[in-house]
Amino acid sequence: MSSAGFRVEEYGDFVTIYCYGEWRVSTIDRFENKIYTLKPKSRVIIDLKELRGIDTSGALLLIAIENRSKGEFEYRNIAPKVKQLITLLKRKPQVIAKANLKPKDFLQRVIEKIDQFFEYKRAFLAFIGELFMKSIALFWKPKQxxxxxxxxxxxxxxxxxxxxxxxxxxxxxxxxxxxxxxxxxxxxxxxxxxxxxxxxxxxxxxxxxxxxxxxxxxxxxxxxxxxxxxxxxxxxxxxxxxxxxxxxxxxxxxxxxxxxxxxxxxxxxxxxxxxxxxxxxxxxxxxxxxxxxxxxxxxxxxxxxxxxxxxxxxxxxxxxxxxxxxxxxxxxxxxxxxxxxxxxxxxxxxxxxxxxxxxxxxxxxxx
Amino acid sequence: MRSVVRVENIITKFGEKIVHNGVSLEVKEHEIYAILGESGSGKSTLLKEMTMLLKPTSGDIYIFDKNIKKISPKEIAAIKQAWGVLFQFGALFTSLSIANNIALPLKEYTKLSKRMIDVIVDAKLEMVGLDRSVKYLYPHELSGGMVKRAALARTLALDPKLLFLDEPTSGLDPVGARAFDSLIVELRDILDLTIVMITHDLDTIENIVDRLSILADHKVVASGTLKEVLQSKHPFVEKFFRNEYLNKRLQHV
Incomplete structure (x- = not known):
């Protein structure tokens, strides 16, 4: 549990990355930044022989390495569960819900604020008006x-x-x-x-x-x-x-x-x-x-x-x-x-x- | 197999009112365990006791083989990072966007870079069937089913070993509910989860639950696999499982 990380062996344009230890959300923070400093090579092999455990965050890190490699890519000594996990994470999700979002620009936000201000005054007046009408109506139906x-x-x-x-x-x-x-x-x-x-x-x-x-x-x-x-x-x-x-x-x-x-x-x-x-x-x-x-x-x-x-x-x-x-x-x-x-x-x-x-x-x- | 949650002889009283009178159950590793019972039978109270939100009047609860009455604050903190609790109505933090809701445990408990947290948040959202674009929204802008999925994504943020689900499929449409079921099974198989849930969903019970306990009369009146539970002659079991509609459906069990 104490040591987790990876070791890189390069042979020209080939690279083998040996992953070891437990790749979990609580351990990968120590080395995840190094992943992004790896140079893209034409052939990348990830060896998982010494991997003791992995969770989704660890698997996402593996996928991040995969995404950075330019050419051939392969896993070695991959346990079936790890493979399943990676497949699950890479699977095109069945999206049930989507949001339509357009970021608002500065002007839009200013206009919205002004709008809100007047909307507030309008709502307050409308409320007082309604209160007045409802109170008068109460005289006709005092049972209410x-x-x-x-x-x-x-x-x-x-x-x-x-x-x-x-x-x-x-x-x-x-x-x-x-x-x-x-x-x-x-x-x-x-x-x-x-x-x-x-x-x-x-x-x-x-x-x-x-x-x-x-x-x-x-x-x-x-x-x-x-x-x-x-x-x-x-x-x-x-x-x-x-x-x-x-x-x-x-x-x-x-x-x-x-x-x-x-x-x-x-x-x-x-x-x-x-x-x-x-x-x-x-x-x-x-x-x-x-x-x-x-x-x-x-x-x-x-x-x-x-x-x-x-x-x-x-x-x-x-x-x-x-x-x-x-x-x-x-x-x-x-x-x-x-x-x-x-x-x-x-x-x-x-x-x-x-x-x-x-x-x-x-x-x-x-x- | 190791037991993950063990409840021993729980007695709970609120003033004069008895909720539990000697409730015991055991959830083993890698199991999907359901707790059933009429409303008011103390299912939610039991779940709250297991998640340390309430203290039982007497009795012991063991989580990961540790008695939660006797452990140090440090161990409590460790347990709380190793479990996830999904509330019935999601309980997303309304002042945070969906992305920040999911990222919160990651930011608090790890030193991951912002880039990595983003990757994890996206992955968890997609895992539960939400589009990445949802993450900029706030909880009140989502429908009930989406809130539930987003809440599950938050629950899964730290890859817990133990999941407590409070009526996970209630409020979802049938298709969504079955997708939720298969997601739970898949997560259990791949991530070695143990799942404890309160549910009334017969499809869930029939399809994915390994064992279940039935709470009635302040006690566990039947427990075991669905087949074993169906042997019970308790009135609640009769009422819940042996009506005409179900006789047809459960013939093969």
Whole structure:
């Protein structure tokens, strides 16, 4: 096993190649390059007397020598099995399948990329259009609405998200109050920490933090769930059974999130303000009662309502992006990962754009 | 003859559910061995245990006369290079082209030149009946039968001594399935392979399988050559082999 290789004996234009040892895929790498340095001769003999074993890769190497010889060629001391193996490898294959392939040139690939970009925008618009039509159609046949699934998704995307949202909102409340106190104390205006932190939390931070956490949790899970179903042909199975994937998969998720997100924002507001309260108490000694008293005075209802109002819009954006990317998964497993990542990135991006637009509108309207 | 795979008294439980209760079988060198059984009888679980994907609750499995429970990681690596496993749906790596799928074990385990790897990839593709042009495609661009052939080409890349096949002919058309059978016999004869397969294909069982075991009631209820198995009076054997359609076909056995 230790030694495998070949020995060359030349007589003028004749050459005899003695192969020895085991010619296997694990051994031939040591000498296969030397085969290609052999000079073509007019008569080549391959002697296999010392060959201890061979597999297909070894036999392919023998065939490579054969192909390089220009004139006469013969094997000596060839075992019947080796002969069979070589015949098998040289046999014109019964090809059952062929592929038509033309390599693409640079321009073609560029055009394809641009095409894909516009195709993506078109598909997204088409999806929103379909969603709109199907949702309206739902009013005429409300039985199509899947209440059970919707409730399940309220549970999985809403209730199950409470711990992480609570944690995040609490910490954001703590950080905001903490940083504000440091600045306000310089002016002896530390009581205003209540104003700044509660307004910031209810109006902007609560909704944003909640939406970002939900985008990370739910947009990705929607995309991955639906993507996996597409990969295993489950969605096609539904279609052939006459079920509409839109009513089974898409609408329940969207409706669930639209219901759950405002409630999550309400929860996150409370926990965030609690975080601010804790810090205020420990830093400037303002008791909880005094803090709440101050909240009554400065936090008008509109700030809270502006925050909650954004909830359904964020929810729509998150759910639609998640579901859309799930449906876009193609037949290879790689695309699940790609689409899931895309869904989270796009969902967060859309949420931030939407928030910016609302911010400008509400301020202009004087709300 | 040396035994290549030996399964001794395997017991497998998933929680309360018993899958195997004392399964034993032995596959000898150079044999085509089939495992049969109803769905849910634990054939696939047994195959997974033999290929070290699952650990049985108790019992011993010997591959090339080595107890897979007691061998070193080095020996495990050696065994894994000396066997090939063909999954039911091919399990080609979807992110790699067909050529790279087949070349992957060659690139990982040998120092062969790119030129030689190319030659081997082409040869393996042609061996399983695919055209060379297929190698630039990706798995999702192939039909089910082509995926299976490409997967077999990948399985054969390192010239394994032992092949595990999970329903090799399912999903192939009858002509393709028989061609697959004769390919397996030819490979066995020339390359001295040992083959263990799960199959329901009666033509395969009748034409190429040397011995088989029947799994039912968590046990091997019959084993041996087809003729020996047909002597069994077990209900599954009755149901599977002794219906009217087969009475006609198996008369000569």
């Amino acid at each position: 609405f899947r209440l059970k699934e919707t409730i399940y998704f309220i549970q999985s995307a809403g209730i199950n998200a409470l711990p992480i949202i609570g944690m995040t909102a609490f910490l954001v409340g703590v950080v905001i109050a903490y940083q504000t106190i440091v600045q306000l104390t310089k002016f002896g205006a530390d009581i205003f920490v209540v104003d700044t932190s509660t307004i910031a939390i209810t109006r902007e931070l609560g909704p944003m933090i909640t939406a970002i956490v939900v985008a990370g949790r739910s947009a990705s899970s929607f995309a991955a769930e639906i993507g996996a179903m597409k990969l295993t042909d489950e969605i096609d199975a539904m279609k052939t059974m006459g079920f509409m994937p839109f009513y089974f998969l898409v609408i329940p998720r969207i409706v669930a999130l639209v219901i759950a997100l405002p409630l999550l924002i309400f929860f996150s507001d409370i926990v965030g303000i609690f975080g601010a309260m804790v810090v205020t108490k420990s830093q400037i000694g303002l008791s909880f009662e005094q803090f709440i008293q101050r909240v009554y005075e400065v936090l008008s209802l509109k700030h809270y309502l502006v925050g909650i109002f954004k909830g359904p819009f964020f929810a729509l954006l998150i759910a639609i992006t998640g579901v859309f990317h799930g449906l876009k998964v193609s037949r290879d497993t790689e695309s699940i990962g790609k689409e899931t990542t895309q869904s989270v990135v796009n969902a967060i991006f859309f949420v931030i754009i939407c928030d910016a637009i609302f911010s400008v509108i509400f301020t202009e309207l004087g709300i």
